[in-house]
Amino acid sequence: MALTYVDEIEVKDKNILCRFDFNVPLDSKDRSKITDTTRIDMALETIQYLLDNGAKKLILMSHLGRPKGKVNPDYTLEPVATYLAEKLNEDVILTESCLDRGIKTLLTLNESRIILLQNLRYHSEEEEGSAEFAKALAAYGDIYVNDAFGTAHRKHASTYTINAYFKNKAVGGFLLKKEIQALTKIVNSPKSPFVAIVGGAKVSDKIKIIERLIVNVDHLIIGGAMAYPFLVAQGHDVGNSLCSADDVKLAKKILMSPSKSKIVLPVDHIVSTEFGGAPKLCAKVEVDGDCMALDIGPKTIALFENKISNAKTVLWNGPMGLFENKDFANGTMAIATALSQLDDAFTLVGGGDSVSAVKISGLYDKMSHVSTGGGASLEFIEEGTLPGVQALRFGIDLN
Numbered sequence: 551m552a553l554t555y556v557d558e559i560e561v562k563d564k565n566i567l568c569r570f571d572f573n574v575p576l577d578s579k580d581r582s583k584i585t586d587t588t589r590i591d592m593a594l595e596t597i598q599y600l601l602d603n604g605a606k607k608l609i610l611m612s613h614l615g616r617p618k619g620k621v622n623p624d625y626t627l628e629p630v631a632t633y634l635a636e637k638l639n640e641d642v643i644l645t646e647s648c649l650d651r652g653i654k655t656l657l658t659l660n661e662s663r664i665i666l667l668q669n670l671r672y673h674s675e676e677e678e679g680s681a682e683f684a685k686a687l688a689a690y691g692d693i694y695v696n697d698a699f700g701t702a703h704r705k706h707a708s709t710y711t712i713n714a715y716f717k718n719k720a721v722g723g724f725l726l727k728k729e730i731q732a733l734t735k736i737v738n739s740p741k742s743p744f745v746a747i748v749g750g751a752k753v754s755d756k757i758k759i760i761e762r763l764i765v766n767v768d769h770l771i772i773g774g775a776m777a778y779p780f781l782v783a784q785g786h787d788v789g790n791s792l793c794s795a796d797d798v799k800l801a802k803k804i805l806m807s808p809s810k811s812k813i814v815l816p817v818d819h820i821v822s823t824e825f826g827g828a829p830k831l832c833a834k835v836e837v838d839g840d841c842m843a844l845d846i847g848p849k850t851i852a853l854f855e856n857k858i859s860n861a862k863t864v865l866w867n868g869p870m871g872l873f874e875n876k877d878f879a880n881g882t883m884a885i886a887t888a889l890s891q892l893d894d895a896f897t898l899v900g901g902g903d904s905v906s907a908v909k910i911s912g913l914y915d916k917m918s919h920v921s922t923g924g925g926a927s928l929e930f931i932e933e934g935t936l937p938g939v940q941a942l943r944f945g946i947d948l949n
């Protein structure tokens with residue numbers, strides 16, 4: 551059964567209950583300031599479509615941060631409400647709670663068309679996937695729209711359980727559609743040569759995706775702190791570089807795969823004697839005992855660029871070094887540039903840190919798709935779908 555999207559259902563004069571991922575970063579000192587509005591900006595297309603097509607009321611839902619089931623003003627959706635009102639040029643009413651008695655009254659009033667429910671995670675029932683909580687939320691809408699790709703891997707009340715109350719009235723939004731279409735290309739029909747670039751800090755976080763990808767790709771490039779457990783597993787000394795014994799075990803397992811020849815690892819590094827200290831070139835694989843590798847070196851950049859140069863499909867998740875510090879950002883920026891220069895290739899960037907790296911590089915628009923969901927995009931590639939997407943497609947039965 552194909553997934554139905556918001557433009558395939560009549561929304562005129564209906565109350566539409568919409569789940570978005572407005573989990574945006576806030577300034578640590580001034581909590582009213584959103585430091586990156588991308589996730590809200592990505593939701594605007596669906597919201598505007600619903601407004602333009604005569605929806606009676608929009609009841610918007612999201613979580614923000616991890617307030618752990620308790621009301622916590624540090625995680626109020628107020629900055630989101632203010633930003634939405636500005637962008638849409640419409641009033642946005644923020645409720646006090648998701649179970650506010652006044653919400654039903656608001657639905658009968660003619661005034662504001664947009665109601666934003668306060669942070670879903672102020673209620674512990676949200677993350678527990680509570681049917682009772684989902685039912686209470688469901689009572690606000692005639693139709694349910696899920697456009698929260700970033701949380702579609704969670705079986706939460708507002709992303710999963712709620713589908714039980716919207717039989718044939720649950721649809722996906724435009725952002726969900728774009729994400730699913732882009733990721734499906736990678737899962738089902740990647741054009742060859744297919745190159746995956748995996749970076750970041752922990753092997754254990756990405757072990758499943760590596761095991762899944764190594765079968766289908768032509769080259770599996772491993773950079774960033776991810777690379778050192780692999781180098782140790784091959785018998786190299788990596789000095790003080792980030793590397794846990796558990797990750798070495800996992801790397802050893804992957805290096806026993808029949809496809810191990812597809813793995814491409816760093817051959818030189820940019821090192822320092824302390825975390826974020828003065829950068830120094832280490833022109834060989836082995837890292838001296840008193841140094842830690844914090845970026846890939848120039849020979850490695852050339853090697854990775856060469857593997858990427860004729861790719862037709864590229865998946866990139868995770869930075870090549872401590873890119874937040876510009877002394878160790880060259881490797882990550884070189885990957886962004888290499889991807890941006892490919893002709894006629896499908897390039898997908900996923901995962902929070904590589905997304906911010908692509909933004910810093912100024913090459914965001916040169917990528918075919920930049921996924922808003924880090925964990926969700928990885929899980930989609932591992933599993934071929936997500937619980938929230940399956941529930942939207944097939945519904946769920948609570949009995």
Ligand code: AMP
Pocket residue numbers: 749750751752755773774775776792843844845867868869870871872873874901903
């Ligand atoms: P992840 O969340 O696993 O994608 O990890 C991203 C983090 O890994 C970023 O904050 C990077 O600064 C960090 N990182 C990447 N490479 C290194 C490295 N060689 N040494 C220390 N941290 C690194």
